[in-house]
Amino acid sequence: QVQLVESGGDLVQAGGSLRLSCTASGRTFNSYAMGWFRQAPGKEREFVAAISWSGGSTYYGDSVKGRFAISRDNAKNTMYLQMNSLKPEDTAVYYCAAGGTGYSASVYYTQNEYDYWGQGTQVTVSS
Numbered sequence: 001q002v003q004l005v006e007s008g009g010d011l012v013q014a015g016g017s018l019r020l021s022c023t024a025s026g027r028t029f030n031s032y033a034m035g036w037f038r039q040a041p042g043k044e045r046e047f048v049a050a051i052s053w054s055g056g057s058t059y060y061g062d063s064v065k066g067r068f069a070i071s072r073d074n075a076k077n078t079m080y081l082q083m084n085s086l087k088p089e090d091t092a093v094y095y096c097a098a099g100g101t102g103y104s105a106s107v108y109y110t111q112n113e114y115d116y117w118g119q120g121t122q123v124t125v126s127s
Helices: none
Strands: 003-007 011-013 018-025 033-039 046-051 058-060 068-073 078-083 092-099 114-117 121-126
Touching: 003 092, 003 114, 018 033, 018 092, 018 121, 033 068, 033 078, 046 068, 046 078, 058 068
Parallel strands: 011 121
Antiparallel strands: 003 018, 018 078, 033 046, 033 092, 046 058, 068 078, 092 114, 092 121
């Protein structure tokens, strides 16, 4: 079992930056691929970014490519999402997720690949 807790969400002006954290508990955190998804009001949850268990592979959604960076520190059981050049359309609840088969080099961009989810953290970008 893996429990995930997101933090770092806040209200920020357009053009600003935020760093989200996802802290995991559970002995097998290091073996899972991880991802970030987001859901804006009235919209479906969408893929943001993903990272392999080692951090060696990453993948981004088109809307955040070049602005966001995903990383992880397995020694701290924590994954991060550095968000730069924020736009009002980035406003959403951001969720972290863990899944995939253990120690795979793969990254996943579909929700059904993930087994564990956090409760979400709100990011609001004002114009």
